[in-house]
Amino acid sequence: MKKTGAQILCESLVKEGVEVIFGILGGAVLPIYDTFPQYPRLRHILVRHEQGAAHAADGYARVTHKAGVCIATSGPGATNLVTGIANAYMDSAPLVAITGQVATPVIGKDAFQETDITGITIPIVKHNYLVTDVAELAKTVKEAFHIAQTGRPGPVLIDIPRDVQQEQTDFVYPDKLDLPGYRVISRGHPAQIKKAAKLINESEQPVILAGRGIIISQAYDEFKEFAEKAQLPVAHTLLGLGSFPGDHILDLGMLGMHGTGCANMAVQNADLLIAVGMRFDDRATGNTREFAPNARVIHIDIDPAEIGKNITTEVPVVGDIRSVLTALNKEIERKEHVDWLSQIEQWRYEHPALEIRQSDELLPQYIVNQIYEATRGDALVVTGVGQNQMWAARYFVYTKPNSLISGGGLGPMGFELPAAIGVKVGCPEEVVWCVAGDGGFQMTIQELATITQENIAVKIAIMNNGYLGMVRQWQELFYGRRYVDTKLWNPDFVKIAEAYDIPGVRVKRREEVIPAIQRAMDYPGAFLIDFLIEPEENIYPIVPPGESLARFFEPSKPEVLEDILGTNYKMPKKSKTKFQ
């Protein structure tokens, strides 16, 4: 029996095991939407902006380990997906983005709502397709899911002209793939694994740099065995948090610009770095010339192009993390590293990671830490970008695998709310906390409607400091405290939530924090807390841009910043004006 392109798309999605699609419709996807009622298995979640669809699908993908699917119409619908696609690309999240396109006879004629979305997205997708023949559609969908979900995952876009959605052909879902240019190296080369093991066995001061690759590969057990067997301390990239228990004695927390003093000291003094599923992002390494000056480097990653891209590597091992670690665990020797670990304990003592300054103000660090206490770490935390993200990364202890979901590479403000929707839809049994900034929250605030319409029980904590906080912090530290256009007039977020039929509460004082969090947790549906935090609270330590990780600044050591910024620098006196 012949089927239309739209039916073939839906059939193929069902074959790929898709259960949820995030999208918003428009003229060029009407034939697809018209077909949805025939496929009740495909749950469509109507978002309010295509960026929300892409971020939601991304969040869904990260927690379910299968491709998230989003759909948008041609032209502006497609271009609105771009931020979300770029984010999935940077963070290696499997995403299949489906866009409608104008009908094939008018492609290239600048038709209404025509945009060359395949051209636009080339640099931010793993692959993309413009399907001009309905006979190619099933094969294309199969390839798209395969490419998105295997190897180093990433976004794949399928652009389907409206007439192709309507044309008919026999539906045959191919069994086999024909992708001669696509190879995934899953098993590490045995000789490289032996070399890596030798370096590890010889090392006196090793540090692991744990990245999101461990989470993607779901290699939690293998990784834990690896770290424990040779007593290898673990520093995380932002997206590597949640790959290893944050309360483990070997855990150093996050490295990098806002990393813990302990992690950065360990990395800078290491004689061996074992990079596992990470890509030496500049926020993690600081100045690469001064990065870990005495360390030899082992780099384990599934993407050969990551080897040597940012850091010269002595022993690369290309392969799937789980497979490589399984092999490596057999080769490495049990070690104690007593001296090294006691040195690390000294740094941990000197730079306590969870320390919160004494203050009567409402401090965001305290709030995040109380969310951790209230959930006992048994929650998925979805963050925005900026200070809220760093506080969430630093003051929540990620003991649960894959429990931090954040736009790490691209850093898109507005990721938090739609991504939290995707995370909750993917893991309905989990408690999902969305930690937002007051700036970023307003970039995708419209998704509150999606939350209510679809009854998605996410808990929203706005770290409301009335500023674009991270930018303000940079202005404070690096631009002479000239707060140019970072001060925000904000609406009443509790009233806004109320207008969307979401209960909320405003918290101004420290003693209100725990009851508010408890109220949010006890409420069966979505709940919003607007935390009016100390407006000029900073995230510390900070490695100033371009500096070595060893030169992190923390308030107890103002001389570090004075040294970097010149003797004229004075620690600003904190404003005592309360947020109105």
Place this chain on the structure above:
Amino acid sequence: MSSTKHTLVALVEDKPGVLNRIASLFRRRAFNIQSLAVGGSEHHGLSRMTIVVVGDSAQVEQVRKQLDKLINVVKVSDITEEEMVARELALIKVKATASTRSEIMQIVDIFRANIVDVAPGSLTVEVTGDADKLDSLLGLLRDFGVREVSRTGRIALTRGSS
């Protein structure tokens, strides 16, 4: 590390947009293409592309690996260090008068190039060889007045059986 000229040879799927993907990758990663030539290969549906890039070996290795990640690129190798045959073709339209025509033809002969078009005021020369040979011929012909030049960029194959 020193910057040198590298020759990359890629077997790519003959599909719409492939050239765009490759060009986009070079632009995006700030790699400079010195020349790029593409045409059919011995495989149905696959084209062979020869790309000349300038960079140190680490940069070029990064280019090669990034190219290899493109789904439409089936195989890519840096053949710079291998024994290879590399050729470029140029068409050169040179001003020619009754008095200069025979001298030009002598030069063309020495370079084992061909005259492919003769017009009252000009000759068009076709020359094949490596870039140095083309540059030398072009240098000599400049004295007569070169009107137009079109060069293909390098195409290359490794020598021998592999």
